[in-house]
Amino acid sequence: MSDIKFSIVLPCYNEAENLPLILERYASVMRDDVKTELILVNNGSTDNSASVMAELLKKEEYSFARSVLVEKNIGYGHGIFTGIKSAQGEFIGFSHADMQCPAEDLFKAYDLLNAQPDPKKAMVKGRRLNREIGPSIITVGMSMMASVVLTRVLTDINAQPKVFHRSHVERMKNPPNGFELDLYVTYLAKKANMNILTIPVIFGKRAHGVSKWAFSFISRYKTILAMMKYIFKLRFID
Ligand SMILES: Nc1nc2c(ncn2[C@@H]2O[C@H](COP(=O)(O)OP(=O)(O)O)[C@@H](O)[C@H]2O)c(=O)[nH]1
Ligand SMILES: [Mg+2]
Numbered sequence: 001m002s003d004i005k006f007s008i009v010l011p012c013y014n015e016a017e018n019l020p021l022i023l024e025r026y027a028s029v030m031r032d033d034v035k036t037e038l039i040l041v042n043n044g045s046t047d048n049s050a051s052v053m054a055e056l057l058k059k060e061e062y063s064f065a066r067s068v069l070v071e072k073n074i075g076y077g078h079g080i081f082t083g084i085k086s087a088q089g090e091f092i093g094f095s096h097a098d099m100q101c102p103a104e105d106l107f108k109a110y111d112l113l114n115a116q117p118d119p120k121k122a123m124v125k126g127r128r129l130n131r132e133i134g135p136s137i138i139t140v141g142m143s144m145m146a147s148v149v150l151t152r153v154l155t156d157i158n159a160q161p162k163v164f165h166r167s168h169v170e171r172m173k174n175p176p177n178g179f180e181l182d183l184y185v186t187y188l189a190k191k192a193n194m195n196i197l198t199i200p201v202i203f204g205k206r207a208h209g210v211s212k213w214a215f216s217f218i219s220r221y222k223t224i225l226a227m228m229k230y231i232f233k234l235r236f237i238d
Contacts, residue, residue, distance in 0.1 A: 006036040007089030008106050011079035012097040016049045017208035023062050025103040030064055034110065038065040040097070041083040044073025077181030084169055091119070093163035099207035101126070101160040108199050109163040116195070120167050123189040126159035126201035138224065146183060146231045152190040157183045159201060164189065174237055179213065179223060180230040187234060 010022065019040070026038050040057075042049050053067045068086050070079055080094050091110060095101045109124040116122045131139065139156055146154045162185055171188045175181055189196055214220045 002088040003035055004037050004089040005034045006091045006093065006106075006110055007039060007084075007087035008036060009039045009041060009080055009083030009087060009092065009094040010097040011041045011043050011076055011083065011094070012045065012049060012053075013043045013073060013076070013079065013212050014045045014047045014049065015097045015209065016045070016047045016052045018098055018206075019049065019052050019056060021099055021207050022097055022103075023056050023065060025099065026065070027061055029103045029107055031107065034107070036064055037088060039083045039087060040065060040067045041079045042067055042069045043076070043079030043082075044070045046073075075177035076179050077175055077184070078177040080181055081172070081175045084172075087166070090166055091163060092166055092169065093161050095161035098209065100203045100205065101201065102204070105199065105201050106161050106163065109161050112197055112199060113163055113165070116197075120165045121193075122195040122197055123162065123164040123168065123186070124197045124199060125156075125162045125186065127156050127198035128159045128203050129200050130202050142224070142227060142231075145228065146187075149231050149235055150187055150190075152187065154183070154186060154190065156198075157186055159198075159203075161201075162186070164194075168192075168194070176230060178226060178230075180227055180234075183227070183230065184234065 030036055040053060042053060056062055057065060057067060068083055070082050084092055093106050093109060095106060105126060113119045113122055113124045143155045143157055146157065171192060176184055213223045
């Protein structure tokens with residue numbers, strides 16, 4: 001076992017422009033009392049992420065961070081799970097890499113989890129406060145559908161961050177490759193009767209670039225449809 005307490009996984013797909021800011025922000029929230037590793041998953045990026053990461057990671061002040069390469073992009077979930085598998089920490093968290101999710105939220109979630117009598121029996125996730133009406137209707141609709149089909153109350157499934165003890169990873173036998181991973185991780189926690197705690201979060205705007213899935217009506221529709229199909233599938237697989 002390593003002495004790393006907390007592993008933070010950030011899946012990065014063509015986020016070269018955001019990488020300098022990500023490292024700067026995460027460096028500013030690192031704590032002496034919680035030995036942390038930041039795992040940047042280069043999720044098959046086709047921009048210059050690889051060289052930007054390599055340059056940034058040479059810097060002494062970013063020695064808490066390292067990168068993991070996924071050669072070919074298969075999806076968001078696959079990227080996160082690749083990072084999770086390489087994580088050394090006793091606790092594992094993941095979030096997004098476009099700076100929509102503040103770096104300090106990871107530690108707020110970590111602290112809340114560690115304040116529990118048995119952190120293995122809990123998971124902490126974000127609960128978004130500032131949603132626009134359109135996306136918020138989709139989120140509520142999706143959560144209601146998931147809750148009914150999977151017979152467990154699930155809310156704001158795609159809010160980041162998510163933080164759990166590494167023992168939770170053993171439950172993840174069939175992790176999905178796409179955006180469904182957020183639902184999967186949360187559902188498995190519910191199924192194992194873990195306590196799902198939330199911290200309020202504010203999702204800001206992307207620092208640079210555009211959404212990697214909600215950029216057009218068609219791609220938005222496809223992602224949502226895949227999610228709906230997966231909700232039914234999940235009922236039978238895990
Ligand atoms: N769409 C997509 N996003 C990915 C993938 N791998 C990592 N990501 C990251 O997932 C995060 C969320 O994606 P984003 O496009 O911002 O989604 P949105 O915030 O829901 O519009 C970003 O940090 C992406 O870089 C992938 O394969 N596909
Ligand atoms: Mg985003």
